[in-house]
Amino acid sequence: MNGGDDAASSAAASGPPPSLEWRFSQVFGERTAGEEVHEVDIISAIEFDKSGDHLATGDRGGRVVLFERTDTKDNGGSRRDAEQMDYTVRHPEFRYKTEFQSHEPEFDYLKSLEIEEKINKIRWCQPANGALFLLSTNDKTIKYWKVQEKKIKKISEMNIDPSKDPGSSSPLPLIANGVHADKPQDYLSKDFPFPPGGIPSLRLPLVTSQETNLVARCRRVYAHAHDYHINSISNSSDGETFISADDLRVNLWNLEVSNQSFNIVDVKPTNMEDLTEVITSAEFHPIHCNMLAYSSSKGSIRLIDMRQSALCDSHTKLFEEPEAPGSRSFFTEIIASISDIKFSKNGRYILSRDYMTLKLWDINMDSGPVASYQVHEHLRPRLCDLYENDSIFDKFECCLSGDGSRVATGSYSNLFRVFGASQGSTEAATLEASKNPMRRQTPARSSRSMTSVVRRGSESPGSDANGNAHDFTTKLLHMAWHPTENSIACAAANSLYMYYG
Helix, strand or coil, X not given: CCHHHHHHHHHHHHCCCCCCCCEEEEEECCXXXXXXXXXXXXXXXXXXXXXXXXXEEEECCCEEEEEEXXXXXXXXXXXXXXXXXXXXXXXXXXXXXXXEECCCCEEECCCCEEECCCCXXXXXXXXXXXXXXXXXXXXXXXXXXXXXXEECCEEECCCCCHHHCHHHCCCCCECCCCCECCCCCCHHHHCCCCCCCCCCCCCCCEEECCCEEEEEXXXXXXXXXXXXXXXXXXXXXXXXXXXXXXXXXXXXXXXXXXXXXXXXXXXXXXXXXXXXXXXXXXXXXXXXXXXXXXXXXXXXXXXXXXXCCCCCCXXXXXXXXXXXXXXCCCCHHHHHCCCEXXXXXXXXXXXXXXXXXXXXEECCCCCCCCEEEECCXXXXXXXXXXXXXXXXXXXXXXXXXXXXXXXXXXXXXXXXXXXXXXXXXXXXXXEXXXXXXXXXXXXXXXXXXXXXXXEECCCCCCCCCCCXXXXXCCECCCEEECCCCCEEEXXXXXXXXXXXX
């Protein structure tokens, strides 16, 4: 009768999973020492598809680059070789697949505003008939792309091979009526060398298609629906709709309809002087297509249910952490702004990233986060410097592992941090986006606060894990976790690094 309780107690007795040792896997676009990075090559978006077999990156030049996994394909080996592979550590390996120009720079003449081509977000859609589908967006325009292998058609089995024509090496000049200037009028009979005795049989030319080529085609363009810069797009679990969010509105689209969207969230006040917060990120629930969450610049997350009303101005649940008394300063609201939110795969938890911390929220408990992870607490005394050089407005992304047992986010000096999210876990790794990620590794420290919220990852003030000064020009803003394995892809400027644990 109490089998469920026994299972829970045995899981608790086994304790949290052991800390992972992260290893370098691959790098694409690695820079040589002293090589200058062009602005258009800097990666601005990363996304795995649901299967984990494809990875997409977008850059500031408006390009989308696709990578495909190679280690899962059948290599024709024996069963014994396959069994041998089970005993070795396998990790995802990817190769370059294709790239295409998604967005071009534009100019809004009505507002005298230049719209840059930078890709803000990429989201994979459901594949169909061997073709890949994805959404990409810049500040104003969302595009729906289809990437498919097309067979290259060639004409074969010609009766005469033009390449063997001795007179075809150099073109002859033409006169006004189209005839060669130094050829007689009966030149047609002498243009091609016929074999002695003529051609025994005539063959009809055949169209063959042996080679294939990847072709990216824009299926739909979703434009003119946002007055402010788009910061998020997210697919619904129904596979038919998606949302796009800017600073003040969230719009609902149907993938098949590009000329109409529905405004489901509008936080724009009647008088713009009364504006106190803006939308910073929005995400659909991974299972329930009627639920979505969006975060704000005041550090709150609102969960809404589209079944309640057409315009979801009232939220179902509000998640925010109460401000500690006496802790308010000039920077409090700035660093409280949430830059990214992600649902866990089962939809039970929401991970949020503000400037200083990662927070994990249980959607069934809105009193406060169940865990809080300090990313770079040692920068708190330097908030004034960070404000002056605008680094305090950097928007770091966050991600969860497929099983929800770990969370990760980026920091400065091309560092990223991985924390254990399981109950009782003390895992807190600091890694560097390089071929030797573990050289920044430090022992994890953990402490439990009065509210039972786990706060981990604090370091000595004024320096990073090794006591080195932070480089605020090299920041790791974008990263993604493989949906089924412990593998992370992260962007350091124009380089894409991949690690496995």
